[in-house]
Amino acid sequence: MSVQQINTAVTTTTTSIDYSEMEKVAASVLFPEIFEGSNVMLQRRKHRHPDCIESNPMYVPDEENTKIALVWLMAKDQMLALGLQGHTGTGKTELVMYLADRLNLPLYIVKTHARMNPQDLEGSYVLDNESGQTVTRKEYGPAAKAYINGGILLLDEMDKASEELTSAMHLLVEGKPWPLEMFKETLFRNKHCFCVGTANTYGSGHDERYISSNQLDQAFLSRFMWIETAYPTTIVEAKILERVGGKLPVNVRNDAIRLANAFRDAALGVNRDGDVEDPIQCIFSTRVLVAWIYYIQAFGKFRTLKQSLEAVFLRSVSPEDKEIAHHIVNKIYGDDINLSLGEILSKKS
Template identity: 75%
Template sequence: MSALAINTTTAIDYTEMEKVPAHVVFPELFEPSAVMIQRRKNRHPDCIPSNPMYIPDPEVAKLALVWLVAPHQLLSLGLQGHTGTGKTELALYLADKLNLPIYIVKIHARMNPQDLEGSYVLDAEKNKTITRKEYGPAAKAYRNGGVLLMDEFDKASGELTSAMHLLVEGKPWPLEMFKETIAKHNQCYVIGTANTYGSGHDERYITSNQMDQAFLSRFMWLETQYPNVVQESKILEKFAPRLPLHLRNDIIKLANALRDAALGTNRDGDIDDPIQCIFSTRVMIAWAYYIQTFGAFRKLKQSLDAVFLKSVTPEDAGIVKDIVEKVFGDDINKPLKDLLAKK
């Protein structure tokens, strides 16, 4: 008699937790110590790898982590900051390190509540066409657990924010599309990113909408800032090690001079006649990258044109040109090979 094959395959419990030393999970945030942190033991298929080049701001990242690992999230988490300050990167970083699936909803003014919920789709089953539910990313995260990232949610219409009140508060959420109500999973974490605090039209972020206080009060707010000089030095050293130190330093110097002109030296917007363009960390990294990929025989200005200068408005162009010349002088019109030879 032949032996029967025994199926030992078991379903993976993606909600099972394990305790791991904090410095192992977050070496950028914690020194080796006895501090332990809980994370999911098994990595979910919907996890997304974070940017290996990302260097978090320690204080903001720790506060966001405190919110995430707390026994209860009494409020959703709002990450506010200028473009390119790492709001989305921070959410991806935390989810990745804690093995949490992350579901990203790109908010825009024309989005309606049904876009968050999902829809009915046609499918084939046993040679027949059937209709089945397909939950949207927001409903999937709320129902099954994971990080729900509402990216640029200050772009939402009043209709959409009204429909999201129960969602961001963690209450049972009615899905009108499916005529059902779902409860929030105990491992669902709602995070929103925004350029503004929902104040409405902004000269720099013209598509941001005004949001009512009832909606905004359902968030715990953290503000993301551009990295300081030391942090950006580490970022460029990690991302563009082939560029000479003096060139990396000048790139950072230009970034901060342009931010001074846009946001003031304290980065609080207290400045007369600010320029509207922002030289973000993202732009800084892109310029360093394209300086290298454009090659040794092309001028620095060619790559700067491509990543930044061509998008500057005519009103700001003269001021920006003066700042570039003040920081770089004649070097901006020299090919990379000349600067590589410079001591």
């Protein structure tokens, strides 16, 4: 079969709507958290595609990283794909979902893992029922849909990918014509298709904290422009916790932030640069912090702070880190960690 060139919309889209139509909108309208009072204008899709995904309403973006990502998105050409590197729970995926949502960009997420093969990106033939008859039809994978429809292709945790997979993705991340071996077709990238990858490491291979990360070759890594994500500042995390736990006294939320940062000091150093002797491997991420505040409330007034903390964090700590973890908790809370929420509220009032 000869190679067929494909540059058409997937049949699931509505033909009466031109999803490629763009409009200019004030950045202060799209991203009021970042561009308040600014005269900057940004382009976004005029019509919201069925493959758009709602972002997390609790997410508070990092201003500088958001602006750099927008510079990349709004550039006439993307000379490189965009890579977001950072520890677990620093908001890499949340940032991508936030940008895609605000700009009406379809979002196609690939959960990368070591056993994934190139065909998982391309798609496969599936059996379907049509007018009582069993027929075989092609079903495009997430990467193929992004290439056809445009939008953001998110290669989530791409440092988990095998060498076979990353080698097959070179043309894909560059935006070049991409042959689909499964369908014997070649796809041409929609001009509004953007490739973003997230990773815990810079492809250095085995890491004591991220043991499933693989070594990635420089040929693949050099195809990305990198942004490093970090845990939010105390001020930003306070804003996040106000959204999820606004009914709790501010002192309760602030104590939780103090605990999170004490764990980060022990794992990553006070400057978050890894300069720490005998670091612990457990990470108290913003994701964990938000979950704890949520479950403090959900567990109710008659359960202790330690009960909810054990549920969301302490029970997942490795045996090697158990002792230091409990020491950190006792240093921040003392006996108060064994008080119920009701007792904490009475004490704080």
